[in-house]
Amino acid sequence: MTSEAPAVKGRPVAEPGKTRSRLLTGALVLPAALWYVILLVMPIVIVLLFSFGGRTRTGGYEPGFSLDNYVAALQRPDPFITSLVLASIGTFLCLLIGLPLAYFIATRATKRKAFLIVLLVIPFWTSFLVRTYAWLLILGVDGLAGFFQDLLGNRTFRILGTEFGVLLGLVYGYLPLMVFPLYVTLERMDRTLVEASKDLGAARWATFRQITLPIALPGLITGSILVFIPMMGEYVIPQILGYGQVFTIGNALFLRFLEARNWPAGAALGVGLILIMLITITLYLWFTNRGRASRDVSVV
Amino acid sequence: MRVDRVGTVVEAWLRGHTFLVYLFLYLPIIVVVVFSFNGTERRVTNWDGFSLRWYESVLGSKEIQRYLTNSFIVGISTACIATIVGTMAALGSQRLPKWLRLPFDALTYVSVIVPELVIALATLVFFASTIGRDGVITNATGVEIGFGFHTIVSALSLFNISLVLLLVRARLSGMDRTHVEASYDLYGTPWRTFWQITFPQLLPAIVAGFLLSFTFAFDDYLITTFVNGQGTSTIPLFVFGQIKRGVTPATNAVAALMLLITLSVLLAGQLLTRRRGGGQTDTSVAGMIAEQSN
Numbered sequence: 389m390t391s392e393a394p395a396v397k398g399r400p401v402a403e404p405g406k407t408r409s410r411l412l413t414g415a416l417v418l419p420a421a422l423w424y425v426i427l428l429v430m431p432i433v434i435v436l437l438f439s440f441g442g443r444t445r446t447g448g449y450e451p452g453f454s455l456d457n458y459v460a461a462l463q464r465p466d467p468f469i470t471s472l473v474l475a476s477i478g479t480f481l482c483l484l485i486g487l488p489l490a491y492f493i494a495t496r497a498t499k500r501k502a503f504l505i506v507l508l509v510i511p512f513w514t515s516f517l518v519r520t521y522a523w524l525l526i527l528g529v530d531g532l533a534g535f536f537q538d539l540l541g542n543r544t545f546r547i548l549g550t551e552f553g554v555l556l557g558l559v560y561g562y563l564p565l566m567v568f569p570l571y572v573t574l575e576r577m578d579r580t581l582v583e584a585s586k587d588l589g590a591a592r593w594a595t596f597r598q599i600t601l602p603i604a605l606p607g608l609i610t611g612s613i614l615v616f617i618p619m620m621g622e623y624v625i626p627q628i629l630g631y632g633q634v635f636t637i638g639n640a641l642f643l644r645f646l647e648a649r650n651w652p653a654g655a656a657l658g659v660g661l662i663l664i665m666l667i668t669i670t671l672y673l674w675f676t677n678r679g680r681a682s683r684d685v686s687v688v
Numbered sequence: 689m690r691v692d693r694v695g696t697v698v699e700a701w702l703r704g705h706t707f708l709v710y711l712f713l714y715l716p717i718i719v720v721v722v723f724s725f726n727g728t729e730r731r732v733t734n735w736d737g738f739s740l741r742w743y744e745s746v747l748g749s750k751e752i753q754r755y756l757t758n759s760f761i762v763g764i765s766t767a768c769i770a771t772i773v774g775t776m777a778a779l780g781s782q783r784l785p786k787w788l789r790l791p792f793d794a795l796t797y798v799s800v801i802v803p804e805l806v807i808a809l810a811t812l813v814f815f816a817s818t819i820g821r822d823g824v825i826t827n828a829t830g831v832e833i834g835f836g837f838h839t840i841v842s843a844l845s846l847f848n849i850s851l852v853l854l855l856v857r858a859r860l861s862g863m864d865r866t867h868v869e870a871s872y873d874l875y876g877t878p879w880r881t882f883w884q885i886t887f888p889q890l891l892p893a894i895v896a897g898f899l900l901s902f903t904f905a906f907d908d909y910l911i912t913t914f915v916n917g918q919g920t921s922t923i924p925l926f927v928f929g930q931i932k933r934g935v936t937p938a939t940n941a942v943a944a945l946m947l948l949i950t951l952s953v954l955l956a957g958q959l960l961t962r963r964r965g966g967g968q969t970d971t972s973v974a975g976m977i978a979e980q981s982n
Contacts, residue, residue, distance in 0.1 A: 409783070412780075412783075413780050413783040413784060414780075415776075415780070416776045416777065416779050416780025416781075416783075417776070417777055417780035417781055417784060417792065419772075419773040419776060419777070420773050420774065420776065420777035420780075420781075420792075420849050420853065421777075421792065423773065423842075423845060423846055423849055424792075424795040424796075424799065424846075427811060427814070427842060427843060427845075427846045428795060428798065428799050428802075428807075428810075428846055429795070430814060431807075431810035431811050431813060431814035432806075432810050434810070434813050434814050434817060435809065435810045435813055438813060449817070485705075485709060488701075488702055488705045488706070489705065489706055489709050491702065492702045492703070492705070492706045493706070496699075496702060496703075504706075506958060507710060507713075508713070509954075510951065510954055510955075510958075511713045511714060511717060513900060513903055513904075513950070513954055514717070514903070514907075514947060514950045514951055514954065515903075515907040515924070515943075515946045515947055515950050516907060516909075517907065517909050517924050517927055517928060517946075518720060518907075518927065518943040518944075518946050518947055519716050519717065519720075521720070521927065521931055521935075521939075521943055522715075522716030522717065522719050522720045522943075523716055524931065524935070525719055525720070525723060526715065526716060526719055530731065530734075560712065560713070560716070563709070563713070564713075592694060592695070592698065613801075614801075617801055617802075617803060618803055618804070620803065621803025621804065621805040621806060622803075622805075623805050623910060624909060624910065624928075627932075628928075628931055638805055641805060641809060642805075645809050645812065645914070646913075646914070651813060654809060655809075655813065658805075658806055658809050658810065661803060661805070661806055662802075662806055665801070665802065665803065665806075669801070
């Protein structure tokens with residue numbers, strides 16, 4: 389900010405020496421930088437080291453270099469597959485539910501826009517654990533499952549402890565993260581494009597497919613990333629609504645770390661999760677850059 | 689004419705869809721609150737008349753009071769650290785030279801997007817191998833620092849520092865610079881200009897950051913369960929334990945209390961930031977989150 393100070397005649401410029409300015413910048417950024425290095429970079433490096441190491445008899449870490457933990461993790465890929473399938477379907481469902489909602493808020497709710505967004509943020513930022521727990525009451529045999537048992541005449545019908553229950557929890561928990569970016573892109577959309585398309589005789593569906601959807605695409609991709617990554621690493625929802633029987637990466641990790649105390653094996657799973665995240669983000673950056681390029685061309 | 693009819697159907701469907709989604713979002717909250725007033729002594733879902741007995745028993749329980757106090761300690765400390773460090777970083781990171789700003793920004797985004805479970809296990813491994821039993825620092829100094837509030841708060845601060853940073857920086861970049869320039873024209877020192885012009889304009893974002901960090905830390909289960917120490921269990925850990933062991937009507941009362949605390953903090957923040965903001969841009973907590981997630 390100091391660099392913006394205009395030089396006023398007859399008075400020393402408010403800008404202090406360059407060194408002082410640099411010191412100030414450093415002092416401002418240092419605490420956050422320390423946090424990033426000590427509590428993000430170093431822990432992840434240590435996890436990486438652990439994942440190549442062995443396990444001592446007491447459960448501790450033994451330095452070494454072997455791929456045994458990775459081989460073991462790959463030999464039992466079930467948790468990875470379960471998580472990938474659940475997160476993919478969950479992301480798709482969030483999109484299916486979130487797009488019409490974001491579209492409605494952005495284009496139809498004129499005065500109530502801000503209010504509707506607040507209504508979306510409030511549950512999202514309110515105790516995740518409690519809201520997940522609530523579904524335990526709703527979906528149990530005294531709730532929806534019981535209702536369906538009577539309806540189907542099938543006493544064994546249940547929702548809790550199944551993939552469906554977990555999926556419902558995932559969509560419930562992360563839907564707002566899909567809606568926010570979609571809303572922002574649709575809100576900025578130039579409505580005259582839609583009008584023009586209609587004036588030119590395009591049908592609703594064609595207008596939606598050719599105008600609205602391409603405009604919403606960046607928000608759609610951002611939303612999918614924001615939803616997919618935490619769904620992959622989710623632990624609380626499969627544990628509560630899946631009774632831990634829907635075995636995800638989250639469950640596998642938790643088990644290795646806090647129960648089996650096999651940290652090197654857990655670390656390998658953790659590195660796997662990080663890799664999936666990195667691949668997703670790389671794909672995202674690749675897609676958005678490509679998208680940007682093609683849009684620029686089409687505008688010209 | 690036919691097109692119009694399709695139009696009406698589409699409009700009605702959009703409306704209905706929106707309504708159902710909001711119902712879906714709020715139904716669980718309503719269910720927990722309603723059942724927390726259940727007078728039953730048996731199953732949680734057996735409605736047996738309105739009663740406040742479970743609130744009485746919960747609020748009277750020394751155990752639960754301790755968990756609640758721990759949650760407040762964790763929530764407030766995390767929020768203070770995240771707000772101060774995050775705001776400083778937002779002000780400083782703009783002034784960084786490019787070669788430093790790129791990695792700094794990258795780390796900020798990584799800390800926001802990385803799954804919580806990864807942070808939880810990585811910090812556990814880190815703390816255990818440095819300040820835990822047999823840790824590097826423990827062996828070197830002979831003093832075992834161990835796990836406790838400090839490990840929980842520092843681990844939770846990571847995400848929240850970045851959250852505050854992003855909120856404040858967004859506000860900073862949307863700020864009206866003419867006042868700052870006017871202040872310099874009127875011979876204001878950088879220090880006074882900051883406190884009298886910049887800071888008041890950033891305040892809504894700083895307040896929002898503080899309140900969001902508080903609720904995040906107050907409600908956190910995953911990181912806390914990995915890095916907590918003796919006697920530092922928080923209320924989410926208690927609720928999760930109850931869920932695993934079998935819920936009682938008291939669980940509902942505790943859950944409803946947690947909702948009440950976080951909801952009132954969020955609503956207070958919403959009202960506070962709304963009033964102070966003014967202007968056309970949405971300065972409320974909700975507006976900032978929606979904007980930020982893009």
